Amino acid sequence: MRAQPQASHYIGGTFQESQSGTPFDSLYPATGEVIAQIKAADDAIINAAIQAAKEGQKTWAATPPAERGRVLRKAAEILREKNHELSVLETLDTGKPLQETLVADAASGADCLEYYGGLAATLAGEHIDLGGSFAFTKREPLGICFGIGAWNYPIQIACWKAAPALVCGNAMIFKPSEVTPLSALKLAEALSEAGLPDGVFNVIQGFGDVGAKMVAHPDISKVSLTGSVPTGAKVAALAGEHLKKTTLELGGKSPLIVFDDADIENAISAAINANFYSTGQICSNGTRVFVHSAIKEQFVSRLAERTSSAVLGDPLDETTNIGPLISKQQLDKVLFYMQVGQDEGARLVCGGSSAEVESFPDGYFVQPTVFADVTDDMRIAREEIFGPVLSVLDFDDEENVIARANDTAFGLAAGVFTRDIQRAHRVINQLQAGTCWINTYNLTPVEMPFGGYKKSGIGRENGHAAIEYYSQIKSVYVEMGGVEAAF
Numbered sequence: 001m002r003a004q005p006q007a008s009h010y011i012g013g014t015f016q017e018s019q020s021g022t023p024f025d026s027l028y029p030a031t032g033e034v035i036a037q038i039k040a041a042d043d044a045i046i047n048a049a050i051q052a053a054k055e056g057q058k059t060w061a062a063t064p065p066a067e068r069g070r071v072l073r074k075a076a077e078i079l080r081e082k083n084h085e086l087s088v089l090e091t092l093d094t095g096k097p098l099q100e101t102l103v104a105d106a107a108s109g110a111d112c113l114e115y116y117g118g119l120a121a122t123l124a125g126e127h128i129d130l131g132g133s134f135a136f137t138k139r140e141p142l143g144i145c146f147g148i149g150a151w152n153y154p155i156q157i158a159c160w161k162a163a164p165a166l167v168c169g170n171a172m173i174f175k176p177s178e179v180t181p182l183s184a185l186k187l188a189e190a191l192s193e194a195g196l197p198d199g200v201f202n203v204i205q206g207f208g209d210v211g212a213k214m215v216a217h218p219d220i221s222k223v224s225l226t227g228s229v230p231t232g233a234k235v236a237a238l239a240g241e242h243l244k245k246t247t248l249e250l251g252g253k254s255p256l257i258v259f260d261d262a263d264i265e266n267a268i269s270a271a272i273n274a275n276f277y278s279t280g281q282i283c284s285n286g287t288r289v290f291v292h293s294a295i296k297e298q299f300v301s302r303l304a305e306r307t308s309s310a311v312l313g314d315p316l317d318e319t320t321n322i323g324p325l326i327s328k329q330q331l332d333k334v335l336f337y338m339q340v341g342q343d344e345g346a347r348l349v350c351g352g353s354s355a356e357v358e359s360f361p362d363g364y365f366v367q368p369t370v371f372a373d374v375t376d377d378m379r380i381a382r383e384e385i386f387g388p389v390l391s392v393l394d395f396d397d398e399e400n401v402i403a404r405a406n407d408t409a410f411g412l413a414a415g416v417f418t419r420d421i422q423r424a425h426r427v428i429n430q431l432q433a434g435t436c437w438i439n440t441y442n443l444t445p446v447e448m449p450f451g452g453y454k455k456s457g458i459g460r461e462n463g464h465a466a467i468e469y470y471s472q473i474k475s476v477y478v479e480m481g482g483v484e485a486a487f
Helices: 043-061 065-081 083-094 098-104 106-122 154-167 183-193 208-216 229-241 264-273 296-307 328-343 398-406 421-428 464-469
Strands: 009-011 014-016 023-027 034-039 127-129 134-141 144-148 171-175 201-203 222-226 245-249 255-258 288-292 347-350 369-372 389-395 413-417 435-438 471-478
Touching: 009 043, 009 183, 043 134, 043 144, 043 171, 043 201, 043 208, 065 083, 065 106, 065 154, 065 183, 083 098, 083 106, 083 154, 083 183, 098 106, 106 154, 144 154, 144 208, 154 171, 154 183, 154 222, 154 464, 171 208, 183 201, 208 229, 222 229, 229 245, 255 264, 255 398, 264 296, 264 413, 288 296, 288 398, 296 347, 296 369, 296 389, 328 369, 328 389, 389 398, 398 421, 413 421, 421 435, 464 471
Parallel strands: 144 171, 144 222, 171 201, 222 245, 255 288, 255 413, 288 389, 369 389, 413 435
Antiparallel strands: 009 014, 009 201, 023 034, 127 134, 134 471, 347 369
């Protein structure tokens, strides 16, 4: 085992092990080997995490915001200093190429901690002049927040939830995906090293039953989930039953629209990033690529040519740019959809099956796959695959493509490629998606709010917008005169 932590959980500033929790393995997707063994949280661990968070939050809420900011910025420095170590760990846990994890995981998590650390001292209310008397508002923490992570960006997602929660004075208990349990523990260590009081950020491991216990616990004030739509529906239902504040960042089937005046090479680069980065395992991916019929064949031909140069291989080799899928379950799902696409009549341009990678016979590798002549009713155009499967759909008319792009239950993201800036804004303004790009795709700087419309989620992460979801406003009326009454 190459990545065994000191213990499965991090509570109150120390590693702790559960005595009766269900054991499970963390696997390296490139080989299938066990790299760590973890135990799910039992009731004793859950209770310990809640108690530690309650005590830690009292101290943290009383800490001046500027000091909170210094702690977060120090934690960002620590993540950057340990970026290579953390990137290797993330590659082992997720299978994502080191080429990616070095720039997109712990590094982006550090950016998030730094951003909210810098924002800390600016969190203020407002003064409301009432003509003699006045009112003011102040922003207060919610209490204990519970974060549920996804397996595609484990440490980044942990930071995206922890940073705004902590800067507002909350404590957080974070449950990583059981598939990728390791890097959140390293984040907890970094926060402690940076001076975060014990109990303010805790990590517990486990499956859906652990999550359900936490969501229903009376001491949890807010729940934040990154995951699938079905999981989000379950969490929202349970949180609603207990009247918990909730944010959900869920899945999508996002459109990327390429007009005939677009820079084709840039549009193809965006399509590659929107479908093959992280082996296609990104919720905001633009998996429905609408290409104007006038340039469709040129686009598809060049896309296939560039896709053929993708390097599948050892994820720890920095020349590799496509790694394995996360698990055997995900491999089977993606292969199923590759076959469905062919059965429904889409034209297979390249890929379409599993991939054999020398020295990694047991890895969960698939070929980056492009389908053309895809129609709106095909399953590969309607259902989230979460793998490297790109669907090209034809269009001729702007109004028509907007309607088709919006014809989905999802609304996470969308992109438009055109040299006509008026058309770019005109189209973006009509697309029903929460996160949009013009002439690029899948860039998510922490300064920009991220989240979706429709079934793709509730609330926003990142930017100033996230503060609204991790704090509550207290309004105070101050009477400067007398008080009249009817009797």
